[in-house]
Amino acid sequence: MQLPSSATVAAAVLSVVLLISATEAHNITNILASHTQFSTFNRYLTTTHLAAEINRRQTITVCVVDNAGMSDLLSKHLSIYTIKNVLSFHVLLDYFDAKKLHQITNGTALAATMFQATGSATGSSGFVNITDLKGGKVGLSPADYNVPTPAKFVKSIVEIPFNISVIQISMILPSDEAEAPTPGPSQMNLTFLMSVQGCKVFAETLLASPAEKTFEDNVDGGLTIFCPGDDAMKKFLPKFKNLTAEGKQSLLEYHGIPIYQSISNLKSNNGDMNTLATDGAKKYAVVIQNDGEDVTIKTKIVTAKITATLVDKLPLAIYSLDKVLLPKELFKAAPTPAPAPAPEAHAESPKHSKSPPAPASPADSPADSPTDGPNSDADDLTDSGAVKYNAGASLAAVFSLWFAFNLLM
Numbered sequence: 001m002q003l004p005s006s007a008t009v010a011a012a013v014l015s016v017v018l019l020i021s022a023t024e025a026h027n028i029t030n031i032l033a034s035h036t037q038f039s040t041f042n043r044y045l046t047t048t049h050l051a052a053e054i055n056r057r058q059t060i061t062v063c064v065v066d067n068a069g070m071s072d073l074l075s076k077h078l079s080i081y082t083i084k085n086v087l088s089f090h091v092l093l094d095y096f097d098a099k100k101l102h103q104i105t106n107g108t109a110l111a112a113t114m115f116q117a118t119g120s121a122t123g124s125s126g127f128v129n130i131t132d133l134k135g136g137k138v139g140l141s142p143a144d145y146n147v148p149t150p151a152k153f154v155k156s157i158v159e160i161p162f163n164i165s166v167i168q169i170s171m172i173l174p175s176d177e178a179e180a181p182t183p184g185p186s187q188m189n190l191t192f193l194m195s196v197q198g199c200k201v202f203a204e205t206l207l208a209s210p211a212e213k214t215f216e217d218n219v220d221g222g223l224t225i226f227c228p229g230d231d232a233m234k235k236f237l238p239k240f241k242n243l244t245a246e247g248k249q250s251l252l253e254y255h256g257i258p259i260y261q262s263i264s265n266l267k268s269n270n271g272d273m274n275t276l277a278t279d280g281a282k283k284y285a286v287v288i289q290n291d292g293e294d295v296t297i298k299t300k301i302v303t304a305k306i307t308a309t310l311v312d313k314l315p316l317a318i319y320s321l322d323k324v325l326l327p328k329e330l331f332k333a334a335p336t337p338a339p340a341p342a343p344e345a346h347a348e349s350p351k352h353s354k355s356p357p358a359p360a361s362p363a364d365s366p367a368d369s370p371t372d373g374p375n376s377d378a379d380d381l382t383d384s385g386a387v388k389y390n391a392g393a394s395l396a397a398v399f400s401l402w403f404a405f406n407l408l409m
Ligand SMILES: *[C@@H]1O[C@H](CO)[C@@H](O)[C@H](O)[C@H]1NC(C)=O
Pocket: 024, 025, 058, 160, 161, 162, 163
């Protein structure tokens, strides 16, 4: 067998290690996926990024409530941070399955929670009091409550001793401290944050539009903004002024995604995404796609690249772009009915970005490519070729390693 280079071996070892930890750790999203009565709880574990924290830990208990219990919580209209605090109060940092819950030494115990572990809780407020009650019932209460709450253990959902236990409880555990309003970035001045970091023109355009309120309204629930840099935005202004009032608002809202996407989310979640401009049949979607280390945002007309991260803190992310995003709903691509089998939107390459594309630019028509380049297409091909090659190489390396490993066994 041919010996792989040390770099390939290192990469292969890493892949194998990642593979092992990925297969052996639990996945709370997956565990709850088949239990539709907990779908809201499950969704919020993902939105608040608690799922990842739960998956990282061992010897824990997740106390879930059904969708009705979650609507009680959601009806309080708490911010996403506060919901995160409340849900983290439902993750006990010890393993309690049905058997252990019913056999608590001396009938009562305090369990530390993930909320306590965040350091946000004071005194005993981050602990849950578990008490064995008459008639085989188990009560759960915030430890700092004098009067026990009516929350009870309902049933065990999944037990993986002693890694994770998922139990259903009858209601959300109240906690004044976990439910206390958490200062969120809704107080942040979005336009200011963009203005001082190279997106002044976009920020000023936004301030003069009703779109600004759309952005503000979405911060608490999670928001990602792609702001075109000043050069790109300045060149675009004449075309912007030509749009109708509605078109202007949609164009601006097209630069926001109503969920929080960290840069690593963007790198791992390639594909179509709705924007703040999406309105029923008017899709106004963008396509997120990796290009090596870069993240690109594609429309049918233009491919923009993320040039910098201005803000990245749950629930708000702001990235600057090298181009203005042109939705096909406002800027028609070529009328030529060219039945292009080639991948779309390859025409714009950062190297050739002398000017932003014209509204009626037939940028994604292959017939017009010569202006913007066979080069860019060639680049893309080379890139994807390289990616394929690397993937193949590391797969081969992993396989070799696996083979060598089996020989040793
Ligand atoms: C518990 O987690 C450890 C470490 O991730 C793993 O090795 C073990 O297989 C897990 N146990 C079960 C029953 O899944």
